[in-house]
Amino acid sequence: MSTPSAFPPLHTIKPTSTHTHTIIALHGRGSQGPEFAEELFEGQTFNRKDSPRALTELQMDEIHEWFDIYSLTDPSAREELQIEGLVDSVGLLQNLIRHERSLLDGDASRIILMGISQGCATALLAMLVGQHKLGGFIGLSGWMPFRAQIEEIGRKGAGKPVICAEEMAAFFETTFELEGPKPDVAVLSTPILLCHAADDEVVDIGLSRQARAAFEGLGVEVEWKEYRDGGHWINEPQDYDDTVAFLARETPEQRWR
Known part of the structure; x- marks a missing residue:
């Protein structure tokens, strides 16, 4: 898969000290990398700590979406419309992950993939298509x-990761015509955090619950956080606290607070 030339340059926030980890964060439909970064860093944890500042953000083309989608109420409607955009966007992410691994001594466990809304959906598929266990996956309102x-x-x-990985390889090859290395079972051991607010008016929380169940059907453990309010965004401060706690647990050598 190649990176389409239609993608604009990455929006990158450089680390404030030694580069030890990379967070690749994808904005939602209708947003942009710089806008998402500004809004994300305005939030604070319960102890009024700023959000982690080691982030690479991506932004799509002029319509600011990662792939075409017919219905947010029922994302399964006319799924064939999603394939072209997902192939391009997942290809971009795979190339970016390879680049970041080269900067981190080849260690994919130092890369965290994160997305909100449609960015979550795109990042989720990119993780499943990948060939490495990542340091973590954080899905918000997706x-x-x-x-x-x-x-x-x-x-x-039957929930056995080895068999599931083989079945996924066949599915991705047939549906998305992917070429190259097959998804490895190690991908299914990537730590996963899914968060969603019950009052989300754009993407129903039921869709995240279904995603959690699908992961569990693959034999993947999921940390699930459900919030009473927060809308189609990040519950503040609890969601920030849960995200920081997840990062601190999965990457204990890095200070996230």
């Missing part, structure tokens, strides 16, 4: 693309 097909993979694999 959903799982092609969830029904991935749930079927879980049923065929």
